[in-house]
Amino acid sequence: MTDKSRNDGAQNAAILLKVAQTMAKLGVAPFPRNYELFYEALSGHNAELTRDVAALGSQPAQNRIEQIGIRYHLTGFAAVAADTIRADTVRSIAAMSGALNNGIARKEAFAALLRGFIDRLETDPVAGMSEFADDAARLRDAVAVFEREERAFATSMNETVALLGGLRSDIEVMRKASMRDPITGLANRIAFSAKLSALYDDGNAAGPAALALVTIEGLRDLGESHGAAVAEKALKKLAPVFRKSIKKNDFVARIGTDEFAFVFHDVLAENAEAIAQRIRASVEGVQIALPNRTFTAQTLSLSTGIAMALTASGSVDLFTQAELARGAVRSSGRPGVLVFSAAIGGRTKKTYAPHAA
CATH class of the missing domain: 3.30.70.270 (Reverse transcriptase/Diguanylate cyclase domain)
Incomplete structure (x- = not known):
């Protein structure tokens, strides 16, 4: 082994020791991804990242650490980011499915009301005008509610589609970041x-x-x-x-x-x-x-x-x-x-x- 190789090894060991000591002092869990984050912070490669890590203070919650790692697209946090995106996607699709099921139920109820009104007109031609007026009023109110709910459902659907589009963008950003060196922009x-x-x-x-x-x-x-x-x-x-x-x-x-x-x-x-x-x-x-x-x-x-x-x-x-x-x-x-x-x-x-x- 050359003197240069020994010096390089000693330098790497010193950096890793400093990272380990800092994490232990702050009470940070010894996960590989946390080592990566604190290495980046202590090396000074990204001043903003260093400030964010310093702001964590002692005994930081793991989810706050992961928020920083994901924000700066560190490779070790890619799996955490993927889990977050997957959970967000499941929630979004579940919400959309629930809204769709509710919409179908509302449409079926509205259709039943319409059928009942039509049946009343066809089978009871001598119904009084007051009864007809009451049925018409109920139908009018039902139409108004139905229109409001349909507009709300359409808005919810558009928001969900936009969210899913954002998640897709996040996935692409994460994929590219996981394959790039943050300093040079070259492949990693x-x-x-x-x-x-x-x-x-x-x-x-x-x-x-x-x-x-x-x-x-x-x-x-x-x-x-x-x-x-x-x-x-x-x-x-x-x-x-x-x-x-x-x-x-x-x-x-x-x-x-x-x-x-x-x-x-x-x-x-x-x-x-x-x-x-x-x-x-x-x-x-x-x-x-x-x-x-x-x-x-x-x-x-x-x-x-x-x-x-x-x-x-x-x-x-x-x-x-x-x-x-x-x-x-x-x-x-x-x-x-x-x-x-x-x-x-x-x-x-x-x-x-x-x-x-």
Whole structure:
């Protein structure tokens, strides 16, 4: 294990310890989704979320925690949001069904009144005018009530339809949010897992494709030295660079703090390597402004491991190969690009360092 890996592990452990201590102090249940929420709050990625969590105070009710998690579309709260939407949908449909049943009953009662009035006219032609007037008045009142109830039912139906439409919108927002990284707006690890699996839908590679696993070298140090907000700004600056560097049918996702994954379609190893080199060069050209240093900026670089879909036995094997290639680059101490090969342990494949670009 390299010193950098040990430092990264120590940093992650320190953050998780701080989250656990804060939750214990506030009396928050140790659910995985709560850890996610407090991690986001303590990391300072979203100032508004941090304020909302701070406002919870000690011994916060779980439903208040879940309201915040759902409001900010955190992945861990997707199941809670889905349960809430499902419950709201059941209530709405039940209310609509009840209103419909009541409406049918009212219509049947009104129809019975009409039939009775018609029968009276047909079977009792000598009925007095006062009796006829009384029946007509009752019918008139019934019509008025029926009209009011029909209008109320129509209003209720429209409100229910609008509510169901809103629930559908909420579901779509939740679905998109659960597949997106909140900082970069790129796909997240969940979306990446689905993409990776899709490369081997029938057990075989769908076509010539490459997986590139990337570590942004210098990003963790940037965050440690200048704060999480600076690292977040760097990520937001790099996200459009990544988008512009790939074809329309290619794919990029943020899968870790400083880790990204690219899927290049319809490429050979040489093409994938060239694309990764261009992306690395683009990243190295981005200037990251440092706080309180007007004339000083920092640059970042990439360590990239590439594996080819056609030479892997499946999605897990493909990921493992790309990870091994990236690990070989990082162990060299120089950012670069490496395509996996059977002889990777012997370093027979050329590693492209920054000066060789």
